[in-house]
Amino acid sequence: MRKSNYDKYPATAITGEIWIGTENIVSQLRKEIGQGNLLLVVDCYVGTFFEELYGCLKLLDPALCIDTRQLMKSKSEIRDMTYPYVTDDELFGYRTKLNISDFFDKEKVSAFQGQLLSEKGLKIVWGCGASWVCPESDLLLYCDVARWELQQRFRCHKVEALGIDVRDESPARQYKRGYFCDWPVCDALKKTLYEKAGYWLDMNIPGSPKMIDRATFMRGLSKTVQGPFRVVPFFDPAPWGGQWMKDVCDLDKTVDNFGWCFDCVPEENSLMLRVNGTAFEMPSVNLVYTKTSELLGEPVEARFGQDFPIRFDFLDTMGGGNLSLQVHPTTQYIRDKFNIPYTQDESYYLLDAESDASVFLGVKTEVDKEQMLSDLRNARSGGTIFNPEPYVNRFPAAKHDHFLIPGGTIHCSGAGAMVLEISSTPSIFTFKLWDWQRLGLDGKPRPINVEHGSRVINWGRDTEYALKYLVNHVEPVAIGDGWIEEKTGLHPNEFIETRRHWFEKKVTHHTNNSVNVLNLVEGEEVVIESPERRFEPFVLHYAETVIIPASVGVYTIAPYGISSGKRCGTIKAFIRLNA
Numbered sequence: 001m002r003k004s005n006y007d008k009y010p011a012t013a014i015t016g017e018i019w020i021g022t023e024n025i026v027s028q029l030r031k032e033i034g035q036g037n038l039l040l041v042v043d044c045y046v047g048t049f050f051e052e053l054y055g056c057l058k059l060l061d062p063a064l065c066i067d068t069r070q071l072m073k074s075k076s077e078i079r080d081m082t083y084p085y086v087t088d089d090e091l092f093g094y095r096t097k098l099n100i101s102d103f104f105d106k107e108k109v110s111a112f113q114g115q116l117l118s119e120k121g122l123k124i125v126w127g128c129g130a131s132w133v134c135p136e137s138d139l140l141l142y143c144d145v146a147r148w149e150l151q152q153r154f155r156c157h158k159v160e161a162l163g164i165d166v167r168d169e170s171p172a173r174q175y176k177r178g179y180f181c182d183w184p185v186c187d188a189l190k191k192t193l194y195e196k197a198g199y200w201l202d203m204n205i206p207g208s209p210k211m212i213d214r215a216t217f218m219r220g221l222s223k224t225v226q227g228p229f230r231v232v233p234f235f236d237p238a239p240w241g242g243q244w245m246k247d248v249c250d251l252d253k254t255v256d257n258f259g260w261c262f263d264c265v266p267e268e269n270s271l272m273l274r275v276n277g278t279a280f281e282m283p284s285v286n287l288v289y290t291k292t293s294e295l296l297g298e299p300v301e302a303r304f305g306q307d308f309p310i311r312f313d314f315l316d317t318m319g320g321g322n323l324s325l326q327v328h329p330t331t332q333y334i335r336d337k338f339n340i341p342y343t344q345d346e347s348y349y350l351l352d353a354e355s356d357a358s359v360f361l362g363v364k365t366e367v368d369k370e371q372m373l374s375d376l377r378n379a380r381s382g383g384t385i386f387n388p389e390p391y392v393n394r395f396p397a398a399k400h401d402h403f404l405i406p407g408g409t410i411h412c413s414g415a416g417a418m419v420l421e422i423s424s425t426p427s428i429f430t431f432k433l434w435d436w437q438r439l440g441l442d443g444k445p446r447p448i449n450v451e452h453g454s455r456v457i458n459w460g461r462d463t464e465y466a467l468k469y470l471v472n473h474v475e476p477v478a479i480g481d482g483w484i485e486e487k488t489g490l491h492p493n494e495f496i497e498t499r500r501h502w503f504e505k506k507v508t509h510h511t512n513n514s515v516n517v518l519n520l521v522e523g524e525e526v527v528i529e530s531p532e533r534r535f536e537p538f539v540l541h542y543a544e545t546v547i548i549p550a551s552v553g554v555y556t557i558a559p560y561g562i563s564s565g566k567r568c569g570t571i572k573a574f575i576r577l578n579a
């Protein structure tokens with residue numbers, strides 16, 4: 001096994017103003033506030049540790065310090081209001097149409113605003129929606145929390161939801177409330193504050209707050225979008241998880257397995273700034289929201305708005321087990337049922353594979369669909385064990401194979417595969433049909449969604465269709481001095497295109513007005529450079545995913561360091577602008 005050079009903590013290095021620790025933050029705020037009748041507003045992303053934040057703010061000795069939860073509607077009102085979006089389902093809801101104002105009691109807010117006018121001294125309004133309660137302030141701070149950190153807090157039952165305490169609910173239901181309701185509401189508000197907030201707080205590590213000013217915040221985002229960058233990957237065990245990433249990505253060997261790596265899912269990943277050598281973490285969607293056209297490209301922005309449409313992640317079953325047999329919804333189904341604009345079309349690119357690795361893909365020709373669904377329902381109820389062999393194709397899988405999986409196609413990776421999953425962004429819309437009698441890591445059965453799945457399975461994606469359109473369709477595109485470009489997908493129904501390059505020498509790429517996402521699938525390291533020297537040379541290591549902003553234009557990739565002169569390979573995804 002190769003020695004790992006995978007960077008788990010990529011960051012954009014900048015200079016700027018940063019205050020580390022409660023004492024230094026409070027000291028800077030005192031200087032900023034000075035004396036007099038001033039209003040300090042501290043808005044927060046849902047999931048902030050409010051007790052820690054309040055402990056910091058009260059050191060400023062305010063005459064009035066109001067938590068916005070005191071001004072919200074009652075918990076029962078909020079539960080009723082959000083029910084249509086949260087629903088009773090364990091996993092799925094409906095993307096909310098609410099905004100932050102809907103969570104507040106208008107009479108309470110009006111009375112409080114009147115009180116503010118008569119109050120003397122330093123007044124602090126803090127909590128989710130504080131900037132809506134007080135749109136005019138002398139100083140505005142924003143406290144942000146990364147999505148991966150929020151998930152850890154859900155699992156530990158440590159944080160409240162927006163206006164309601166759901167800490168006694170399962171982590172899956174807490175995540176669902178965030179995904180369908182709280183996060184869209186908080187993101188919509190945060191988008192209005194980028195030019196208003198004077199300071200940004202990083203409170204992702206309990207007891208270790210950090211603060212930067214607006215100029216540093218914006219400088220970090222501007223530098224990041226000027227050239228190649230990586231978001232901070234995170235890794236998670238899975239019931240089917242494997243062992244490959246432990247070595248290649250240098251992970252904790254005492255953990256039983258790692259099944260997931262999210263290496264380019266900006267809605268979930270963090271962006272790290274290294275300010276004067278100190279790490280400052282924020283959600284990477286801050287870059288998507290503030291630098292949309294530079295990052296995505298104007299044609300992609302026109303089509304997707306402020307959604308980052310490409311997702312790269314790892315699924316490790318090397319030494320593990322089969323993934324669940326599953327299907328993703330069609331676009332119309334996901335729009336009608338969940339208010340999500342597009343579905344999770346995807347593909348499996350095999351970074352590595354054991355000799356007996358396989359991929360389940362599409363139904364067998366002339367399958368008895370009613371019998372298959374009946375068997376799945378019986379297995380879901382525990383009456384039988386589902387045998388996929390009579391119903392689902394199982395294709396052998398080898399290193400560098402590419403399997404295309406448009407929405408509606410039954411699929412799963414078998415054991416012994418290291419999958420780079422290239423897909424569109426929606427992240428929780430997997431309808432599990434069969435899970436091999438496994439329990440989740442919490443010891444409970446994982447939800448099976450045969451009824452959802454039965455409504456979206458494309459029965460025409462059979463053996464002949466899969467072989468003709470979905471399994472290893474490699475087309476040469478171009479050849480040059482020391483390099484070859486190949487088209488490997490994706491399916492014509494999908495809006496993502498992928499290209500593979502094999503090269504021993506420098507090869508030229510162009511973003512062509514679309515964000516590019518690449519992974520180094522062969523070779524130890526390569527260097528990405530700008531012929532116009534628009535960014536510093538960027539070294540990419542094996543299995544790392546890098547984002548190339550659309551505004552970069554022309555860039556080159558060449559073998560580097562110990563890979564100099566050796567054959568390397570990248571897989572690149574971008575948006576088909578003529579699709």
